[in-house]
Amino acid sequence: MQFLWKYADDLIGKGLEWYLVGELLFYASSSFVPLALPLAILLSSIMTIGGMGEQYELTALKASGLSLIRICSSLFTVSIVLCFASYLFSNYVQPASYLQFRALLYDVSEQKPALNIKPGVFYNGIDGYSMRVGKKLADNQTIFDVMIYDHTEGKGNTNVLVAKKGKMVLTDDKRFMILELFNGKQYQEINNNQKKDLAHEQARVSFDYWKKIFDLSDFKMTRTDVNLFKDNYEMMNQGQLAKAIDTFNIEKEKNEAQLVSFIKPYLSFIKHNLDSAFRKVNVNVNAMVSDSLAYDKKTLVEKSSIINIAVINIRNIKGYASFISGSQNSKAEMKLRYEIEWWRKITLAFACLLLFLIGAPLGAIIRKGGLGLPFVIAVVFFVFFYMITVAGEKFAKESVTSVLTGMWLSSLILLPIGIFLVRKSTHDSSLFNLESWYGILKRIGGIFNRRKI
Secondary structure, eight states, X not given: OHHHHHTHHHHTTSOOOHHHHHHHHHHHHGGGHHHHHHHXXXXXXXXXXXXXXXXXXXXXXXXXXXXXXXXXXXHHHHHHHHHHHHHHIIIIIHHHHHHHHHHHHHHHHHSOOOOOOOBTSOBOOSTTXXXXXXXXXXXXXXXXXXXXXXXXTSSSSOEEEEEEEEEEEEOTTSSEEEEEEEEEEEEEEEOOOOSOSSOOEEEEEEEEEEEEEEEOGGGSOOOOOGGGGTTSGGGOOHHHHHHHHHHHHHHHHHHHHHHHHHHTTTOGGGGSOHHHHHHTHHHHHHHHHHHHHHHHTSOHHHHHHHHHHHHHHHHHHHHHHHHHHHHHHHHHHHHHHHHHHHHHHHHHHHXXXXXXXXXXXXXXXXOOOTTSHHHXXXXXXXXXXXXXXXXXXXXXXXXXXXXXXHHTHHHHHHHHHHHHHHHHHHTTOOTTOHHHHHHHHHHHHHXXXXXXX
């Protein structure tokens, strides 16, 4: 539903076949798998372990000497397998699927709306022509009160056709439209006068039958080569992303070297080695003194010329440095996006294992199966996980934190919670027992009451 609402403007009125819409939905659904899989693992683990606790199967297994970690070992193994499956899907299947989706969506968005000439409304879908139909019969072919403006010569409304009746037929392959008009007239202005006056000749022709074949090949969707979209970071695997990041680093060093080589001819002191200059302080000081004395001996015109040249050089350096700075900033921003996408494939895969570590002990604590309380708890924890993930990614994009810290922020916060829940569940803690929480609040209230006395 989200896909249909988001791209409704690109799909409606294009006359798309049902299988094209289905293909778009299929390719778009692949982007939700890496994010939906952790939620599915969280919910299923809570329901499975909670159902065992509700039926006292978990109690029986613990009474036989098995710990919760031993009971959940097989499920933990399955979670590890799903973790690797999620990584492989994100690294190989999702980029290829997203590449096909973007290419197909581009073709759909660029396709012209389906041919639909409505009565009483000018239709401009056919290049070079603007036509209006006064009335159309139910057969969708017979038309009345037809008016056509021919703009193919690019001279405005100089060629007009009107007819009382006509017939509009599409060929079987829908590549051409045959328009036949009956009992009509053609008005055409003939401008052979080179002078800019208002006198123009007009030719008026009456006809009994007029036929025109319109090419509708532009209305047929053409498929674009998917390789044109493969440079986007969302359509690359980790190997390709790593190469792109290395390319950004090389381009950064290249731009810095170009800036230094551009500045050197303007600033003479950069030509010399600064390390050697510090060793020869007296020589440099003497050179500076001699340069200043030489400048003082210049005439006013020569000093003005020297200052103007210096100002021009500084402006040149400033303009080129601003250009390099803008290029570096844009490349740094794109590099961040590539690095974020590289880490996303790992963090979302690790989230499958992390949410299992939260879901399994939660199921053992609440001891409820089904889609009631487990579903509510799973949604709450997943929303919390998703909010932290989005916040960490935003921090990384805005350079508030490093990419590594931003992308692993949700894992760093939820991992201690998972360890805490595992510890509580192995000791049969009544974490969600209302009576125990009531007792804790009662003891806290007693402490405050004693302080008041």
